[in-house]
Amino acid sequence: MSRLFRAVIMGPPGSGKGTISERIARGFGLQHLSSGDFLRENIASNTEAGVLAKTYIEKGLLVPDHVMTRLLLPRLEEMTCHSWLLDGFPRTLAQAEALNSSCELDLVISLNIPLETLKERLSHRWIHQASGRVYNMCFNPPRVQGVDDITGEPLIQQDDDKPEALVARLRHYKDVAKPVIDVYKAKGILHTFSDTDTDRIWPYISSLLSAKIPTDIADAQRASTH
């Protein structure tokens, strides 16, 4: 079995993690695991963990590290035969240490996007809650305004995407993400991208992954996901 590839993508709310993760999954066959989507699935299916996580998320709080780690690491155990890309985890130093003790990462992508750009993007973000599909009225609008392309169900805007909520979320993100970024910088696996446009960042990320992911892994993953 060829060696597997383990990557993490980090960035503040609205930085384009989900958008870029979807392109990486499609182009390189990595399995994309978003911690936010994973929690929403648990909440939707009313699992014990989902019920617990919901009590924090509905207050706009992060799920406590020990709960998050206990939830996510077993999910990663189920993905040991896949190369994967983690989005939204680790978010804190404790989570990074828990992850580092269970597997060796190959690459961490960090998105460094200006506040004004984040505000602009999130003010136009619409989400199909059930699937997690993300739209943007300026960047990738739905075919019919306010309606999901696949299911035809209504799209929603998240309360914490509003500008007044974003500043607090951004400050909190910076506080908790900095030690995590420092750990991965020290490991020499951190790659930071700064721009206001995902389409300008994407070619650099794509060529970085092409250089880092051995072709036998990329080919095998693409074959297994089609």
Ligand SMILES: Nc1nc2c(ncn2[C@@H]2O[C@H](COP(=O)(O)OP(=O)(O)OP(=O)(O)O)[C@@H](O)[C@H]2O)c(=O)[nH]1
């Ligand atoms: N105008 C514009 N919008 C973008 C660009 N890249 C992504 N978006 C949109 O901006 C919003 C945020 O992108 P996401 O991929 O959801 O960002 P994220 O980092 O996953 O956000 P969180 O899930 O809140 O952490 C979405 O509506 C995207 O469609 C871009 O280059 N320009």
Ligand SMILES: Nc1ncnc2c1ncn2[C@H]1C[C@H](O)[C@@H](COP(=O)(O)OP(=O)(O)O)O1
């Ligand atoms: N790694 C993590 N640790 C703790 N809480 C997390 C988490 N990932 C997600 N959550 C919780 C808090 C987030 O506000 C919520 C939704 O996550 P998300 O979809 O990534 O959106 P957000 O941009 O708010 O982080 O789930």
